[in-house]
Amino acid sequence: MQDQSFPTPIVTTDAVVLTLEDGVLQLLTLRRAQPPFAGVAALPGGYIHTQEDHDAAGAITRILREKTGLGGFHLEQLASFSGPDRDPRGWSVSLAYMALVRRKDLGELAEGVALTPAYEARDLAFDHDDILATALRRLRDKGAWSNLPALLLPSEFTLPEIQNIYETVRGTKLDQSSFRRKLNELRLVEETGKTRQESAGRPAKLYRLASGAAYASRLFDRMI
Template identity: 55%
Template sequence: MPTSDADRRDWRPIATVDTVILTLDEGSLKVLVHRRQRAPFAGAWALPGGYIRPGEDDSAEEAALRVLRTKAGLPNFYIEQLATYSGPARDPRGWSISVAFLALVPRDLLPDLAEDVSLAAVDGLPDLAFDHGRIVRDAVARLRGKGAYSSLPAALLPESFTLPELQRAYEIVLGDHIDASSFRRKVLDLDMIEETGEAQAGVSKRPAKLYRLTGAARTFNRTLGAA
């Protein structure tokens, strides 16, 4: 069983994680990317990612959260497993396997973007390192496909939001117009959201009521990825 280093390297692929952080910014769906400092693909835009460290991480998910903390300075939040990408060619360093995760984050929870971090619109994505372009496309397809009426798009909004804002989030995610009255009926029937009691202020038109996700909806949200 014991063999040379070269052989052993051949038997255990490189194991990494990559994260797709999606948010709503300036009316469109964007993904967080950073400029790579080191080879391979130095200077190219890439998803935040890194090696799984068995000595340090308790799971691939923990590894992804660690990468987000240390590489992007992001706090822990809910991430959902997207898919796993593998093969000899996707990483020039050798046969690799990467577990990709997806998170929906309100824009205001993202810290001020550093020099080498940027939000790229998912429609008209620039070229990304590795197979990250494909990973982002898969993530967006998953988001768009998954329950037109799951509570997911609400995760892109701040703690409290108006119904028109929520509707716009759905429209951006789904890429389609939604009728306002149907939307209200549906979303209120589902007990996903509840009034905060407050209303918009300082607008020169009828102010909209503010809502928040109900506890039930937040939980539903958290567990959606498991199914």
């Protein structure tokens, strides 16, 4: 293999792991133990192991499991980032992914793992600020018409909660009546039959994401 006369790029894969905690979108970071950028917060990532990884998505899944114990989440390819300067070790390529996880699935955070509000995270290692920005833009765009934001919720949630996550992701307020009308049309959620009571007020019904939840599709019949 590699009968080229020129050096090959370094290939890594990195993930923007987002979750929702206390109604705030949170980014998972790892404090780097080794140089380069030792001691600096970074996106979880690492090398592809050609012996065991089936593809890049498999590699980042393995890496997230190894470094954070995480398993079972929505994973989506973001983009690749490349160039001679993004990693001091040399010309590199990062295959970047976005993972949306439920806070509960993260469990206790291991040493060096931290959650920080996604929109405030800065000065990450490498070009990870750029990768994060790409992820947030993607989430915001898809927030307009897909079920993506709902994947951040715990498996059972209330209607105010799901409306709040859409508002958080989009950065705008939504009309309660219109939002719920849309939820029904899209058949995005279904009742669990259970309720939850916190503080005063009528108990909130608990919902779950509907099984074959309308991903994207429709809303897009019209238009040039």
